[in-house]
Ligand SMILES: [Zn+2]
């Protein structure tokens with residue numbers, strides 16, 4: 001299965017081959033600050049299955065072991081990589097052509113969740129990170 005996506009302005013386009021290893025909502029403070037949202041839906045893929053087909057991505061270290069990327073023109077938050085998960089990359093579900101193709105299966109970093117965000121979808125909640133394997 002091949003999925004495509006883009007940043008808000010359309011300068012960055014990408015293609016990634018499934019399967020999706022894991023999809024979740026992250027409530028951590030870093031995701032909030034990077035995205036401007038209250039939590040971020042992510043999907044995890046094999047890193048080498050992601051191909052940036054156009055545009056310029058800028059990378060930065062939001063924590064010592066974390067690399068995030070965003071469109072250098074419009075700033076859309078696109079990917080997340082953690083040194084402890086070698087060979088994997090998380091892609092913002094909101095950037096896919098059809099985010100409804102994915103079904104997040106958990107909430108992570110609920111310990112950082114804002115008090116006025118209510119989770120009532122019945123999905124499992126984890127205080128911090130949970131690995132898919
Ligand atoms: Zn852009």
Ligand SMILES: [Zn+2]
Nearest residue numbers: 026027028031
């Ligand atoms: Zn996060």
